[in-house]
Amino acid sequence: MIAPMAARKQRLNPRKQPVQNRSKTTVDTILLGAAQVFEVHGYAAGTTNRIAERAGVSIGTLYQYFPSKEAIAVALLERHIADTDHRLHEWVGHMVVEQHGLCDALHDYVNGMLEMHSKQPRLQHILLEETPLPENVHQALLEAERHAAKTVAGLLRLYPEIQHPCLEHAGFMVVQTVESLTHRFAAHPDDQFIPRNIFIDEMVAMLVAYLARV
Amino acid sequence: MIAPMAARKQRLNPRKQPVQNRSKTTVDTILLGAAQVFEVHGYAAGTTNRIAERAGVSIGTLYQYFPSKEAIAVALLERHIADTDHRLHEWVGHMVVEQHGLCDALHDYVNGMLEMHSKQPRLQHILLEETPLPENVHQALLEAERHAAKTVAGLLRLYPEIQHPCLEHAGFMVVQTVESLTHRFAAHPDDQFIPRNIFIDEMVAMLVAYLARV
Amino acid sequence: MIAPMAARKQRLNPRKQPVQNRSKTTVDTILLGAAQVFEVHGYAAGTTNRIAERAGVSIGTLYQYFPSKEAIAVALLERHIADTDHRLHEWVGHMVVEQHGLCDALHDYVNGMLEMHSKQPRLQHILLEETPLPENVHQALLEAERHAAKTVAGLLRLYPEIQHPCLEHAGFMVVQTVESLTHRFAAHPDDQFIPRNIFIDEMVAMLVAYLARV
Amino acid sequence: MIAPMAARKQRLNPRKQPVQNRSKTTVDTILLGAAQVFEVHGYAAGTTNRIAERAGVSIGTLYQYFPSKEAIAVALLERHIADTDHRLHEWVGHMVVEQHGLCDALHDYVNGMLEMHSKQPRLQHILLEETPLPENVHQALLEAERHAAKTVAGLLRLYPEIQHPCLEHAGFMVVQTVESLTHRFAAHPDDQFIPRNIFIDEMVAMLVAYLARV
DNA sequence: TATGAATGAGTCTTCATTCAT
DNA sequence: CATGAATGAAGACTCATTCAT
Numbered sequence: 001m002i003a004p005m006a007a008r009k010q011r012l013n014p015r016k017q018p019v020q021n022r023s024k025t026t027v028d029t030i031l032l033g034a035a036q037v038f039e040v041h042g043y044a045a046g047t048t049n050r051i052a053e054r055a056g057v058s059i060g061t062l063y064q065y066f067p068s069k070e071a072i073a074v075a076l077l078e079r080h081i082a083d084t085d086h087r088l089h090e091w092v093g094h095m096v097v098e099q100h101g102l103c104d105a106l107h108d109y110v111n112g113m114l115e116m117h118s119k120q121p122r123l124q125h126i127l128l129e130e131t132p133l134p135e136n137v138h139q140a141l142l143e144a145e146r147h148a149a150k151t152v153a154g155l156l157r158l159y160p161e162i163q164h165p166c167l168e169h170a171g172f173m174v175v176q177t178v179e180s181l182t183h184r185f186a187a188h189p190d191d192q193f194i195p196r197n198i199f200i201d202e203m204v205a206m207l208v209a210y211l212a213r214v
Numbered sequence: 215m216i217a218p219m220a221a222r223k224q225r226l227n228p229r230k231q232p233v234q235n236r237s238k239t240t241v242d243t244i245l246l247g248a249a250q251v252f253e254v255h256g257y258a259a260g261t262t263n264r265i266a267e268r269a270g271v272s273i274g275t276l277y278q279y280f281p282s283k284e285a286i287a288v289a290l291l292e293r294h295i296a297d298t299d300h301r302l303h304e305w306v307g308h309m310v311v312e313q314h315g316l317c318d319a320l321h322d323y324v325n326g327m328l329e330m331h332s333k334q335p336r337l338q339h340i341l342l343e344e345t346p347l348p349e350n351v352h353q354a355l356l357e358a359e360r361h362a363a364k365t366v367a368g369l370l371r372l373y374p375e376i377q378h379p380c381l382e383h384a385g386f387m388v389v390q391t392v393e394s395l396t397h398r399f400a401a402h403p404d405d406q407f408i409p410r411n412i413f414i415d416e417m418v419a420m421l422v423a424y425l426a427r428v
Numbered sequence: 429m430i431a432p433m434a435a436r437k438q439r440l441n442p443r444k445q446p447v448q449n450r451s452k453t454t455v456d457t458i459l460l461g462a463a464q465v466f467e468v469h470g471y472a473a474g475t476t477n478r479i480a481e482r483a484g485v486s487i488g489t490l491y492q493y494f495p496s497k498e499a500i501a502v503a504l505l506e507r508h509i510a511d512t513d514h515r516l517h518e519w520v521g522h523m524v525v526e527q528h529g530l531c532d533a534l535h536d537y538v539n540g541m542l543e544m545h546s547k548q549p550r551l552q553h554i555l556l557e558e559t560p561l562p563e564n565v566h567q568a569l570l571e572a573e574r575h576a577a578k579t580v581a582g583l584l585r586l587y588p589e590i591q592h593p594c595l596e597h598a599g600f601m602v603v604q605t606v607e608s609l610t611h612r613f614a615a616h617p618d619d620q621f622i623p624r625n626i627f628i629d630e631m632v633a634m635l636v637a638y639l640a641r642v
Numbered sequence: 643m644i645a646p647m648a649a650r651k652q653r654l655n656p657r658k659q660p661v662q663n664r665s666k667t668t669v670d671t672i673l674l675g676a677a678q679v680f681e682v683h684g685y686a687a688g689t690t691n692r693i694a695e696r697a698g699v700s701i702g703t704l705y706q707y708f709p710s711k712e713a714i715a716v717a718l719l720e721r722h723i724a725d726t727d728h729r730l731h732e733w734v735g736h737m738v739v740e741q742h743g744l745c746d747a748l749h750d751y752v753n754g755m756l757e758m759h760s761k762q763p764r765l766q767h768i769l770l771e772e773t774p775l776p777e778n779v780h781q782a783l784l785e786a787e788r789h790a791a792k793t794v795a796g797l798l799r800l801y802p803e804i805q806h807p808c809l810e811h812a813g814f815m816v817v818q819t820v821e822s823l824t825h826r827f828a829a830h831p832d833d834q835f836i837p838r839n840i841f842i843d844e845m846v847a848m849l850v851a852y853l854a855r856v
Numbered sequence: 857t858a859t860g861a862a863t864g865a866g867t868c869t870t871c872a873t874t875c876a877t
Numbered sequence: 878c879a880t881g882a883a884t885g886a887a888g889a890c891t892c893a894t895t896c897a898t
Contacts (some may be wrong), residue, residue: 472686
């Protein structure tokens with residue numbers, strides 16, 4: 001996966017502290033600690049003191065860089081959206097260049113997403129569902145998903161075997177299915193029942209069948 | 215949808231208070247209030263006092279029936295699992311009797327699940343992800359999902375057009391896909407982008423294609 | 429001083445907790461503690477924990493009766509206004525009945541106010557000046573002062589020796605002068621320089637001269 | 643108003659940092675910022691960071707010139723006392739030279755004081771009542787007031803129409819009355835009820851009547 | 857000397873839980 | 878059994894002050 005792409009920049013966290021590049025290390029440290037703490041404790045039980053402690057800074061320092069607990073979660077989500085976006089565009093770029101078959105392409109995508117979510121299986125859900133997000137962030141999220149659907153739709157256009165009458169809807173379904181199944185499996189893997197690679201294969205099979213059905 | 219089925223009973227909440235059938239009404243009232251409060255406020259902000267108030271009982275009474283806030287959530291989840299189970303078996307029974315086609319059958323299933331989740335879109339997620347559940351509940355959850363997969367697999371056996379080599383895996387994928395997509399859509403419907411009925415149709419199309427692919 | 433009067437009731441603190449008569453003791457205890465703590469530490473440094481401790485209740489109990497620190501200050505101020513009002517009306521009633529001379533009447537008034545302020549010299553100022561009061565309380569305060577001015581003006585009408593062309597203004601000046609001088613002396617008595625009784629006499633002399641000047 | 647007078651110098655702030663004349667500009671800048679910040683936010687909410695920001699210096703620099711927040715308030719109060727003192731002596735000097743009538747003289751005084759307090763109506767009160775001052779400052783304050791009383795008494799000696807048996811007490815009353823009424827009106831002007839110029843006239847009338855009563 | 861990032865004790869407030877009535 | 882006043886540990890956040898650069 002190569003070829004990133006200038007992502008649509010959308011500051012989701014335009015608070016007091018610009019969270020700029022100077023002392024980036026501290027901000028990063030805090031966000032790293034926050035990710036770990038939220039991952040383990042959830043949003044509500046992920047206290048700012050715990051985050052500061054985990055990040056190895058004082059609570060005062062934390063509040064020098066983020067105006068509130070919510071702002072930390074928003075920053076984390078901002079990163080997640082950017083990451084997902086980045087990954088998607090890398091993948092699309094790659095596929096456009098390499099001319100893989102649909103099956104391989106989807107396999108690559110699913111695999112990448114599963115890998116991504118497996119690192120911090122709960123974090124995304126926590127940010128998306130437990131955190132009381134300001135309205136603009138919700139909008140940005142919706143927008144990001146729509147954008148992803150359209151991007152995937154654009155890629156699908158390259159595959160003549162695809163029969164689906166509406167590529168936008170197809171793109172939406174692909175994105176949603178991969179996102180949700182991938183997350184679900186990452187969060188509660190049931191390897192006893194179905195091993196990871198088979199799970200991936202089944203998901204790919206389902207998507208291929210859906211897109212290229214007769 | 216008729217024909218329930220004796221669900222596998224598994225006490226998930228074997229704490230101090232036996233939560234028996236005596237004064238069942240009070241327990242039900244409390245759980246009803248808790249469901250509403252959690253749905254609106256989330257787990258952390260769903261205070262026991264609010265639950266008691268909503269249920270129309272005193273906080274003392276609440277603690278007479280549940281030993282802790284967590285126990286309430288667990289009881290709620292227990293119910294949710296039983297409901298889902300019940301719904302699934304009703305559906306399967308119905309399908310066995312009525313001999314619908316695969317497409318209709320899946321449409322019925324998807325529709326039912328979406329309907330179920332749409333009533334309280336957040337509740338399931340809150341119980342599953344926001345609540346710090348004891349290990350045995352997690353196990354019961356996994357078990358319930360496996361059981362559902364097997365049940366669906368049993369139903370799929372009745373459709374000769376299904377090509378899938380492993381019905382257990384197919385059942386698992388169907389259950390997981392419906393669960394996760396359905397929940398995702400219920401939680402964040404994006405009607406602007408894709409209307410509900412089209413979403414259902416697409417999901418069904420995907421499942422049918424997956425199961426009956428050549 | 430007798431003869432109170434149905435004071436204009438104006439709830440300045442219509443928050444969640446009605447602060448009613450049941451468990452009046454607890455509310456009173458808290459207010460008593462708050463008065464002492466504010467008196468000693470000022471508003472900002474008068475922490476709710478200190479208040480609770482002083483009142484001999486837990487911090488939780490304090491917040492069961494008052495929704496915020498500010499509400500406590502407002503309740504205290506409410507009492508102060510009511511007390512002052514009560515005292516004023518008692519005095520006026522008394523004077524109307526007893527037909528004292530102007531000099532005696534003013535002496536009685538000044539003495540009463542000084543006595544009142546001497547109990548908690550700082551408290552009033554703290555409540556009036558340090559506490560960030562909601563707008564409606566400020567209005568109520570202004571109203572109370574105007575009302576006091578009018579009440580005194582009404583009393584002054586009974587004294588034919590008073591030459592002042594505008595009794596309303598005269599009443600205002602009397603109230604303001606007594607209030608501010610009285611408070612100033614109570615807060616920083618300089619007995620070395622001028623003893624209390626002489627101070628009172630001088631103040632009365634000033635007011636009499638002002639009202640009855642040729 | 644001319645003719646100042648070498649004020650009794652009394653270092654109220656003999657802390658670590660000598661607060662000398664070197665880099666006097668910086669000290670002045672800080673005090674100016676502090677006055678503005680205290681005026682707006684009060685003592686407790688007037689943070690040192692805000693003061694530094696307002697003064698256009700870094701927080702580090704602020705602490706290079708003042709050992710603590712309290713020291714800033716004390717320095718400010720010191721200035722206020724000196725200013726008042728200066729103003730008083732200017733006035734007395736002026737009166738001695740110009741030979742105005744008592745009424746005009748008092749009018750001038752009252753007017754000047756009201757003007758002075760109207761600029762920063764809260765500041766004096768904040769410094770006097772909200773700030774936890776060390777004992778020596780309180781003593782200095784008392785001393786300043788006694789000195790003012792004596793100064794005014796000296797001036798009153800020039801007016802033969804004054805009947806008051808004890809000029810020292812009369813001076814004290816004049817100073818106290820003007821100080822407190824003036825401050826009260828500046829802090830909470832009630833122009834609806836009594837306009838500023840009438841308020842001044844009434845106050846002067848009261849003082850004249852008091853001093854020159856038969 | 858000036859700077860400002862870092863500190864952490866201390867503030868207000870919430871809420872699960874208990875227990876005397 | 879039901880009640881609800883009382884509890885106090887814990888959380889988000891502030892701000893006076895320090896110190897390495």
